Amino acid sequence: MADDGARGLEAVLAAEADEIERAAEAALRPRRLAEFVGQRVVRDQLSLVLDAAVARRRPPDHVLLSGPPGLGKTTLAMIIAGEVGAALRLTSGPAITHAGDLAAILSSLQENDVLFIDEIHRLARPAEEMLYLAMEDFRVDVVVGKGAGATAIPLSLPPFTVVGATTRAGLLPAPLRDRFGFTGHMDFYEVEDLERVLSRSARLLGIPLEEEAGHEIAGRSRGTPRIANRLLRRVQDWAQVRGTGVADVAAAHAALTVFEVDPRGLDRLDRAVLRTLCTRFAGGPVGLTSIAMAIGEEPETVETVAEPFLLREGFLSRTPRGRVATPAAWEHLGLPVPDSGPSRLFD
Numbered sequence: 593m594a595d596d597g598a599r600g601l602e603a604v605l606a607a608e609a610d611e612i613e614r615a616a617e618a619a620l621r622p623r624r625l626a627e628f629v630g631q632r633v634v635r636d637q638l639s640l641v642l643d644a645a646v647a648r649r650r651p652p653d654h655v656l657l658s659g660p661p662g663l664g665k666t667t668l669a670m671i672i673a674g675e676v677g678a679a680l681r682l683t684s685g686p687a688i689t690h691a692g693d694l695a696a697i698l699s700s701l702q703e704n705d706v707l708f709i710d711e712i713h714r715l716a717r718p719a720e721e722m723l724y725l726a727m728e729d730f731r732v733d734v735v736v737g738k739g740a741g742a743t744a745i746p747l748s749l750p751p752f753t754v755v756g757a758t759t760r761a762g763l764l765p766a767p768l769r770d771r772f773g774f775t776g777h778m779d780f781y782e783v784e785d786l787e788r789v790l791s792r793s794a795r796l797l798g799i800p801l802e803e804e805a806g807h808e809i810a811g812r813s814r815g816t817p818r819i820a821n822r823l824l825r826r827v828q829d830w831a832q833v834r835g836t837g838v839a840d841v842a843a844a845h846a847a848l849t850v851f852e853v854d855p856r857g858l859d860r861l862d863r864a865v866l867r868t869l870c871t872r873f874a875g876g877p878v879g880l881t882s883i884a885m886a887i888g889e890e891p892e893t894v895e896t897v898a899e900p901f902l903l904r905e906g907f908l909s910r911t912p913r914g915r916v917a918t919p920a921a922w923e924h925l926g927l928p929v930p931d932s933g934p935s936r937l938f939d
């Protein structure tokens with residue numbers, strides 16, 4: 593009982609912390625495309641699509657944004673709505689458990705609304721089918737009644753735009769993917785772009801940020817603006833509570849040490865994945881689920897949060913037989929690289 597109570601409290605505290613994080617994040621979101629840093633290709637493509645829509649006085653084509661978490665997909669959806677002067681409705685694949693939930697959302701849309709569906713790859717199949725009819729024909733069949741007496745009443749919808757976000761475009765069924773007029777592939781940010789994100793955020797947070805400190809934080813942010821902003825807020829905490837009130841390089845080093853973000857930007861989760869792979873599974877190959885279970889995480893968290901970064905940084909390799917730690921991973925953890933290490937990659 594006491595344990596349940598403690599877990600309950602932990603969940604409440606975690607939810608509150610999440611809420612605070614989300615509010616802090618929202619305050620730092622760019623509102624216009626011109627303020628959106630980096631992702632030059634997607635920005636250019638979007639700007640063309642949006643300008644054309646405004647010129648034609650038509651809602652823009654449906655847009656799919658794909659890429660790892662925290663790169664700005666939600667921000668871009670908000671920007672799309674803002675740039676064309678439309679209202680934004682937000683939902684997500686996991687929130688729509690029945691086709692009826694989606695029918696309710698669709699039938700309440702106003703002309704030109706932008707409907708943002710986060711994690712669109714997690715929509716249930718019946719909802720997915722309803723969505724592509726709505727996207728193509730601006731129509732939804734509302735089912736009235738139950739069993740043999742049920743009838744589908746077609747309801748026309750006003751023109752609207754779907755912005756779908758996915759961390760895994762490959763999981764989207766082709767018929768749904770094909771309904772999007774444009775897919776923006778978002779990639780990790782360069783350090784220089786993150787430095788620009790940080791200096792903008794520091795201005796908004798009212799904390800003086802020294803250039804060298806900005807460079808240090810950006811280098812440890814795993815190519816991800818969400819992480820850059822989060823680390824900046826921790827550096828701000830340190831600077832204001834234990835430092836001089838300025839986010840200088842000493843504050844950056846000290847705060848990032850306290851929060852266990854190492855010089856290559858690996859955090860606890862990344863290191864847990866690598867350490868488990870090296871010490872419990874002898875460097876692999878090993879399946880994703882085994883790694884996730886060994887560290888008490890969801891396979892999806894390991895796959896979408898830690899793995900893309902570890903792959904990109906050359907710490908991990910994916911083979912048909914499972915994940916393998918590269919020599920760089922052993923070295924980073926300060927472990928001797930096993931002789932057979934490199935050759936196992938090519939088993």
Ligand SMILES: Nc1ncnc2c1ncn2[C@@H]1O[C@H](COP(=O)(O)OP(=O)(O)OP(=O)(O)O)[C@@H](O)[C@H]1O
Binds near residue numbers: 620660664666
């Ligand atoms: N290009 C950018 N310029 C400035 N800030 C950015 C940029 N991209 C993202 N951010 C900031 O990073 C944070 C996370 O962005 P956002 O929520 O849009 O990411 P996301 O890709 O939708 O993530 P998820 O898929 O996990 O919801 C926001 O606070 C936003 O202000």
